[in-house]
Amino acid sequence: MRGLLASTGILLISSAAQAAEEKKGMPQLDFANPLTLSQVVWLAIIFFTLYLLLSRWALPQVAAVLESRAARIAGDLDAARDAKAAADGAVAELTAATRKAQAEAQASVSTAVDAAKAEAAVKANAASAKLEAQLAEAEQRIAAARAAALGALRGVAATATADVVTRLAGITAEPSTIEQAVDRALAARAA
């Protein structure tokens, strides 16, 4: 398409150039015209001035804006990175604090439980000691009662034996002999 158009254009130029050849030819190739060369001189002046203005004045402005934008984006990214690091630190601190508080709570709970257990043990010991004392006292009382009962039994047995001897043998035994016999029998029974 482009080649076709270009070749058509060149064809047209050449035919037009031929048509105009009788008159002048292409104005671009008319180097007899002083304007053809003077335009090059002005071109040099204008192009060089444009180059100087662009390279010294206009383009550095664009560069400054682009650089400040790049610096600002980099700064913002750095700030975001710092903020993220701070947030991560805070999260870690929070986690550590939570863990520490949990551990402390656990410790105080177990201390309280231990203290309560110890107190309960002391109370239980005291209670059992009291009970034991009561028990011992009761046993003593029982033993005393039993001894008293046994003492009474000896007297009854001696009287009963004296009566039985008197009725069966018709003799009155010596109370000391009877008491000795009763003691022997009681000792044999106790053994």
Add this chain to the structure above:
Amino acid sequence: MAAEQTIDALGQFKLDTALGPLGASVNFTQSNLMMLIASALILSLLYFGMRPKAVIPGRLQALAEIAYDGIYSMCHDQIGHEGRRFFPFVFTLFFFILMGNLLGLLPFSFTYTSHIAVTLSLALVVIVLTTVVALSIHGLHFFTYFFPAGAPKALAPLIIPVEVISYLSRPVSLSIRLFANMVAGHVMFEVFASFIVMMAAAGTFGVIGAAGPLALNVVLVGFELLVAFLQAYVFSILTCIYLHDAVHLH
């Protein structure tokens, strides 16, 4: 002229003095006036565009920044790290040519890039610059550019002239490409426009038929807009490639 039933396709390229008697006294042509207008447009785009210095650019600032970034990345990609030294030159070149091409599309204006004297001067600036850069960086080692390392010595008589000719033909191809493209487009505009006038003068059927070249010219405007950008781009990217060769020697 159309009234004389001939097509004067080349009259539009004729140079005249501009700015009245003052311009005439220093041979200041209408071509140079368009150069001044183009330069003023480029400078004001950057000045008014960058004046807000906004972090979030507006439309004009975005345009100025895209212009800057586009040429800057072209220099950087083509030439490499050293490209930033040549960036202002390539920027000037690209926008000087682009504005010349675009302003030339306006009616009653003048296309300074359609003059071989202008395009050849720009191409010579490029070629002199690349040669000076190459000599200043590599010294006499620069001349090995004309004989690639590793090529058989026996082929030297063949390779060296070919390389020298290809090097010297750079400004020629660079200047004629731009010149021919601009001239061809503008000649076609003129020819089709003359057809419109001539057919319209031929009567009712001619008026109806004149819609043809008119439609063609409308399409051609769009096409020439593309060519305006493309040729400015081609000129400056070839400059970058030549500068790359000068900096790196192949």
